[in-house]
Amino acid sequence: MQPVSLREKFAQFQEHWSPKTVGELNGQAVRLVKFQGEFVWHHHEDEDEMFLVVQGRFRMDFRDHACWLSEGEFLIVPRGVEHRPVADEEVHVLLFEPVTTINTGNAGGDLTAPTTHL
Template sequence: MMEKVNISEKFSLFNEYWSPKIVGEVNDTHVKLAKLKGEFDWHHHEHEDEMFLVIKGKLLLKLRDQDIWLEEGEFFIVPKGVEHLPVAEKEVHVLFIEPKTTLNTGNQITERTVQNLPTI
Protein backbone atom coordinates (compact mmCIF):
# COMPACT_ATOMS: atom_id res chain seq x y z
CA MET A 1 0.00 0.00 0.00
CA MET A 2 1.33 3.43 -0.93
CA GLU A 3 1.27 6.11 1.75
CA LYS A 4 2.64 9.60 2.09
CA VAL A 5 5.22 10.23 4.79
CA ASN A 6 5.12 13.19 7.16
CA ILE A 7 8.72 13.75 8.25
CA SER A 8 7.83 15.80 11.36
CA GLU A 9 5.44 13.10 12.48
CA LYS A 10 8.09 10.42 12.03
CA PHE A 11 10.66 12.40 14.04
CA SER A 12 8.13 12.64 16.91
CA LEU A 13 8.09 8.82 17.21
CA PHE A 14 11.60 8.48 18.68
CA ASN A 15 14.04 10.27 20.97
CA GLU A 16 17.32 8.34 20.87
CA TYR A 17 20.37 9.84 19.17
CA TRP A 18 22.58 8.27 16.47
CA SER A 19 20.08 5.48 15.81
CA PRO A 20 18.69 5.79 12.25
CA LYS A 21 15.15 4.70 11.41
CA ILE A 22 13.95 3.63 7.95
CA VAL A 23 11.01 5.69 6.66
CA GLY A 24 11.05 4.64 3.02
CA GLU A 25 12.70 2.63 0.26
CA VAL A 26 13.52 3.61 -3.30
CA ASN A 27 14.83 0.64 -5.29
CA ASP A 28 17.97 -0.50 -3.39
CA THR A 29 18.11 2.69 -1.32
CA HIS A 30 16.83 3.49 2.15
CA VAL A 31 15.43 6.84 3.24
CA LYS A 32 16.37 7.18 6.92
CA LEU A 33 15.79 9.67 9.70
CA ALA A 34 18.02 10.20 12.72
CA LYS A 35 18.35 12.60 15.60
CA LEU A 36 21.95 13.56 16.28
CA LYS A 37 23.49 15.23 19.31
CA GLY A 38 27.11 15.35 20.37
CA GLU A 39 30.02 13.88 18.44
CA PHE A 40 29.91 10.61 16.53
CA ASP A 41 32.95 8.51 15.54
CA TRP A 42 35.42 9.00 12.67
CA HIS A 43 34.48 6.50 9.97
CA HIS A 44 34.08 5.99 6.24
CA HIS A 45 31.92 3.86 3.99
CA GLU A 46 34.01 1.68 1.71
CA HIS A 47 31.38 1.15 -0.99
CA GLU A 48 28.61 3.70 -0.42
CA ASP A 49 28.16 7.44 -0.73
CA GLU A 50 26.22 8.95 2.18
CA MET A 51 23.85 11.91 1.89
CA PHE A 52 23.11 14.11 4.92
CA LEU A 53 20.08 16.45 4.56
CA VAL A 54 19.52 18.67 7.60
CA ILE A 55 15.81 19.00 8.38
CA LYS A 56 16.19 20.83 11.70
CA GLY A 57 19.21 22.38 13.40
CA LYS A 58 22.82 22.81 12.31
CA LEU A 59 25.32 20.00 11.63
CA LEU A 60 29.09 20.05 11.37
CA LEU A 61 30.61 17.41 9.09
CA LYS A 62 34.31 17.18 9.76
CA LEU A 63 36.41 15.76 6.96
CA ARG A 64 40.15 15.23 7.33
CA ASP A 65 40.89 18.28 5.16
CA GLN A 66 37.89 20.59 5.82
CA ASP A 67 34.85 21.35 7.96
CA ILE A 68 31.42 21.63 6.38
CA TRP A 69 28.55 23.33 8.20
CA LEU A 70 25.05 22.33 7.10
CA GLU A 71 22.05 24.49 7.93
CA GLU A 72 18.38 23.51 7.68
CA GLY A 73 17.47 22.63 4.09
CA GLU A 74 21.08 21.97 3.06
CA PHE A 75 22.66 18.65 2.18
CA PHE A 76 26.08 17.21 1.54
CA ILE A 77 27.07 13.93 -0.05
CA VAL A 78 30.10 12.28 1.52
CA PRO A 79 31.73 10.21 -1.24
CA LYS A 80 32.55 6.58 -0.52
CA GLY A 81 35.92 6.14 1.13
CA VAL A 82 36.02 9.66 2.63
CA GLU A 83 36.51 9.73 6.41
CA HIS A 84 34.01 11.93 8.19
CA LEU A 85 32.89 12.85 11.69
CA PRO A 86 29.40 14.27 12.24
CA VAL A 87 29.11 16.71 15.16
CA ALA A 88 25.86 18.21 16.49
CA GLU A 89 26.32 20.80 19.22
CA LYS A 90 22.54 20.81 19.76
CA GLU A 91 19.93 18.30 18.59
CA VAL A 92 19.82 18.00 14.80
CA HIS A 93 17.28 16.14 12.67
CA VAL A 94 18.80 14.55 9.57
CA LEU A 95 17.41 12.67 6.58
CA PHE A 96 19.79 10.17 4.98
CA ILE A 97 19.52 8.70 1.50
CA GLU A 98 21.88 5.78 1.09
CA PRO A 99 22.13 2.20 -0.20
CA LYS A 100 20.49 -0.49 1.94
CA THR A 101 23.94 -1.96 2.61
CA THR A 102 25.17 1.18 4.44
CA LEU A 103 26.06 0.67 8.12
CA ASN A 104 25.70 3.83 10.21
CA THR A 105 29.24 3.40 11.56
CA GLY A 106 30.74 2.50 8.18
CA ASN A 107 34.04 0.65 8.51
CA GLN A 108 33.90 0.75 12.34
CA ILE A 109 31.86 -1.71 14.40
CA THR A 110 31.16 -0.07 17.77
CA GLU A 111 28.42 0.07 20.41
CA ARG A 112 26.77 2.67 18.13
CA THR A 113 26.49 0.28 15.17
CA VAL A 114 22.87 -0.47 14.31
CA GLN A 115 22.71 -3.75 12.36
CA ASN A 116 18.95 -4.15 11.85
CA LEU A 117 17.40 -0.74 11.38
CA PRO A 118 13.78 -0.44 12.45
CA THR A 119 11.16 0.85 10.05
CA ILE A 120 8.83 3.46 11.49
Protein backbone atom coordinates (compact mmCIF):
# COMPACT_ATOMS: atom_id res chain seq x y z
CA MET A 1 0.00 0.00 0.00
CA GLN A 2 1.89 2.95 -1.40
CA PRO A 3 0.66 6.22 -2.92
CA VAL A 4 0.65 6.36 -6.72
CA SER A 5 1.93 9.51 -8.39
CA LEU A 6 -0.05 10.13 -11.57
CA ARG A 7 2.63 12.55 -12.78
CA GLU A 8 5.35 9.88 -12.40
CA LYS A 9 3.25 7.18 -14.03
CA PHE A 10 2.33 9.36 -17.03
CA ALA A 11 6.05 10.17 -17.48
CA GLN A 12 6.80 6.46 -17.94
CA PHE A 13 5.16 6.17 -21.37
CA GLN A 14 4.75 8.23 -24.55
CA GLU A 15 2.42 6.26 -26.83
CA HIS A 16 -1.16 7.35 -27.46
CA TRP A 17 -4.31 5.22 -27.19
CA SER A 18 -2.54 2.50 -25.18
CA PRO A 19 -3.96 2.33 -21.61
CA LYS A 20 -1.64 1.31 -18.77
CA THR A 21 -3.08 -0.36 -15.67
CA VAL A 22 -1.80 1.27 -12.48
CA GLY A 23 -4.18 -0.35 -10.00
CA GLU A 24 -7.07 -2.77 -9.56
CA LEU A 25 -9.90 -2.93 -7.06
CA ASN A 26 -13.04 -5.06 -6.89
CA GLY A 27 -12.68 -6.26 -10.48
CA GLN A 28 -12.13 -2.72 -11.77
CA ALA A 29 -8.97 -1.36 -13.38
CA VAL A 30 -7.49 2.09 -12.87
CA ARG A 31 -5.77 2.88 -16.16
CA LEU A 32 -3.82 5.83 -17.49
CA VAL A 33 -3.88 6.74 -21.16
CA LYS A 34 -2.68 9.56 -23.39
CA PHE A 35 -4.97 10.66 -26.22
CA GLN A 36 -4.08 12.62 -29.33
CA GLY A 37 -6.00 12.67 -32.59
CA GLU A 38 -9.18 10.68 -33.26
CA PHE A 39 -9.93 7.25 -31.84
CA VAL A 40 -12.28 4.72 -33.49
CA TRP A 41 -16.04 4.71 -33.07
CA HIS A 42 -16.88 1.86 -30.70
CA HIS A 43 -19.01 0.68 -27.82
CA HIS A 44 -18.67 -1.84 -25.01
CA GLU A 45 -21.45 -4.42 -24.70
CA ASP A 46 -20.98 -5.18 -21.00
CA GLU A 47 -18.82 -2.41 -19.51
CA ASP A 48 -19.38 1.16 -18.39
CA GLU A 49 -16.30 3.42 -18.63
CA MET A 50 -15.28 6.46 -16.64
CA PHE A 51 -12.95 9.06 -18.21
CA LEU A 52 -11.29 11.55 -15.82
CA VAL A 53 -9.16 14.29 -17.38
CA VAL A 54 -5.89 14.75 -15.47
CA GLN A 55 -4.22 17.14 -17.92
CA GLY A 56 -5.50 18.90 -21.06
CA ARG A 57 -8.92 18.59 -22.62
CA PHE A 58 -10.69 16.41 -25.16
CA ARG A 59 -14.00 15.97 -26.90
CA MET A 60 -16.15 12.87 -26.54
CA ASP A 61 -18.21 12.33 -29.67
CA PHE A 62 -21.52 10.51 -29.57
CA ARG A 63 -23.68 9.82 -32.61
CA ASP A 64 -26.18 12.53 -31.61
CA HIS A 65 -23.96 15.07 -29.79
CA ALA A 66 -20.49 15.81 -28.42
CA CYS A 67 -19.17 17.15 -25.12
CA TRP A 68 -15.85 18.65 -24.03
CA LEU A 69 -14.04 17.51 -20.90
CA SER A 70 -11.37 19.61 -19.20
CA GLU A 71 -8.93 18.99 -16.35
CA GLY A 72 -10.69 17.76 -13.24
CA GLU A 73 -13.85 16.70 -15.09
CA PHE A 74 -15.08 13.18 -15.68
CA LEU A 75 -17.65 11.46 -17.84
CA ILE A 76 -19.23 8.03 -17.50
CA VAL A 77 -20.12 6.35 -20.78
CA PRO A 78 -22.73 3.64 -20.16
CA ARG A 79 -22.36 0.21 -21.73
CA GLY A 80 -23.76 -0.03 -25.24
CA VAL A 81 -23.32 3.69 -26.05
CA GLU A 82 -21.24 4.32 -29.16
CA HIS A 83 -18.54 6.92 -28.60
CA ARG A 84 -15.23 8.27 -29.91
CA PRO A 85 -12.66 10.35 -27.98
CA VAL A 86 -10.94 13.11 -29.98
CA ALA A 87 -8.03 15.26 -28.75
CA ASP A 88 -6.53 18.10 -30.77
CA GLU A 89 -3.50 18.12 -28.43
CA GLU A 90 -2.19 15.45 -26.07
CA VAL A 91 -4.43 14.86 -23.07
CA HIS A 92 -3.81 12.66 -20.02
CA VAL A 93 -6.80 10.63 -18.88
CA LEU A 94 -7.50 8.25 -16.00
CA LEU A 95 -9.90 5.45 -16.93
CA PHE A 96 -11.91 3.45 -14.43
CA GLU A 97 -13.43 0.34 -15.98
CA PRO A 98 -13.73 -3.44 -15.53
CA VAL A 99 -10.39 -5.25 -15.92
CA THR A 100 -11.82 -7.15 -18.91
CA THR A 101 -12.44 -3.97 -20.94
CA ILE A 102 -10.75 -3.87 -24.36
CA ASN A 103 -9.98 -0.28 -25.37
CA THR A 104 -11.51 -0.56 -28.86
CA GLY A 105 -14.62 -2.40 -27.65
CA ASN A 106 -16.59 -3.92 -30.52
CA ALA A 107 -14.49 -2.17 -33.21
CA GLY A 108 -11.21 -4.07 -32.81
CA GLY A 109 -8.50 -3.10 -35.28
CA ASP A 110 -5.01 -1.64 -35.20
CA LEU A 111 -5.63 0.53 -32.12
CA THR A 112 -6.53 -2.45 -29.91
CA ALA A 113 -3.98 -2.32 -27.10
CA PRO A 114 -2.78 -5.24 -24.96
CA THR A 115 -3.24 -5.02 -21.21
CA THR A 116 -0.06 -3.41 -19.86
CA HIS A 117 0.78 -2.72 -16.20
CA LEU A 118 3.06 0.05 -14.93
